[in-house]
Amino acid sequence: MADRAWDPIVTPWHLDERIPAFPIPATATEVVPPALPDGPVPARMSLLHRAAFDTVEQAARPLVLSGDCPTARAVVAGLQRRHYDVAVLWLDAHGDFNTPAISTSGYLGGMALAMLTGRTPGLFDDTLDLRPVPDTSVVLADSRDVDPAEGDALTTSQVRRVPADPAAITAALDQLGPVPVYLHLDIDVIDGAELPGARFPSGPGPSLAQIEDCLATACANAEVAAAYLACAWLPEHANDEAARQTMTRLTAALGADLAWHEPAANR
Template identity: 80%
Template sequence: MAEQRADGTWDLIVTPWHLDEHIPALPTPTAATRVEFPVLPAGPVPARMSLLHQAALGAVTQAARPLVLSGDCPTSRAAVAGLQRRHRDLAVLWLDAHGDFNSPTISTSGYLGGMALAMLTGRTPGLFDDTLDLSPIPDSRVVLADARDLDPAERDALTTSHVRRVPANPAAITSALSHLGDVPVYLHLDIDVIDGAQLPGARFPSGPGPSLAQIEECLAAACTTADIVAAYIAGAWLPEHAGDQTSRQTITRLTTALGASLTWPEPTGG
């Protein structure tokens, strides 16, 4: 098992998929570990996703301080399961334009990407196999920032939960993290939390919201306030935009705000 880094540096991991769809264009920074996309059998999407999450789990478990760059949110199951192998208690800071708090019983679309936080809090029993050995995160240990785009039933579920909801601004995030006490924090960011006008090519833009600069300030504040033991950036761009220059620049700015030093390989070809 990897030991926690004392110098605060990050171990970059790339998981190049969205649900069970391979996104080969998702770029890999220099020195990052790219999780190999395995050959998936035909079958239900959750079963195929389980195999991908198992592959990601291995990379996260071996990393001392993982920073995952992914094409979706549900692979956070693997990130959190890996962290739970070394941290008995764990809190979650989740920055997202959506709540990701739907479950199979309340979702109107059945879209699994909209259930990622519900998965972590134990609201999707039986959806996946139990090979990750993932323990539910208590609602009281979850801070959800922004979540401006909610389905009605999802809003009700959040209202009756003990998830702490805050705006995506540094002061609110600092206060919420301070209330959690001295507990390691998993930081999760979906790029769609950023104002849709600044995200060309996003799969699910959510209209006006915090600027990229404001989100950078939120990330920096979180790192100053809490013990961020892992971070995850879900870059849910359309496949043809996943590796373009604008997407890379956005990821570079977000990772820099987390204190990561990220470089990209030189482009090849004519």
């Protein structure tokens, strides 16, 4: 596919909590979190997602660096303003397919893909006007670490599960047809040994180099209209040199060139 410039955007929070040390590339637009009232976490997240949506909607080709996965709602809602049909390529060690009804922990970050496919009605307000993405338009790569009920939900869904392998991803994208793609990557898809300080390490998995190949392949074989890196490091490791190097390599595989302030200042 033809190369187009990326518009880097940073959403420096995890669920409803700001990550003060989240690294901000020199060329990125930072979404400044609004003041959040006391109250339920989903209500607070709704305000953050609206702020992200307002920024994403202004970007020609958003590349979002975030501290969580659920903010993907804002990016996909923004794409849906421009494209009636949007497909999702989701690379993650986890399925992110839990719902409040089946989750054993209640962790909202483990429901992000379920949110996009319309499986969490009433959890958030409806100010984004997010339309459920059909299961048949979703490709889930890797997902080596899923809960039993989550696995059952995936099995009975029509989500296409593939290995985090360039050839498998190419074949899956070919089956989706010529539709704009939202590409989502949670860094925990990478082998845990290569991710010091990860918030949710998932043990052995694809190498960073293999994931770079997956991203480059996706961009070469589909119209990737927006991309998202869930940079789920522990807050105290978010601005480590290793974390920033990983972010730089992953975004370079997408065709973006991140520039960092030196030395990287903690925020």
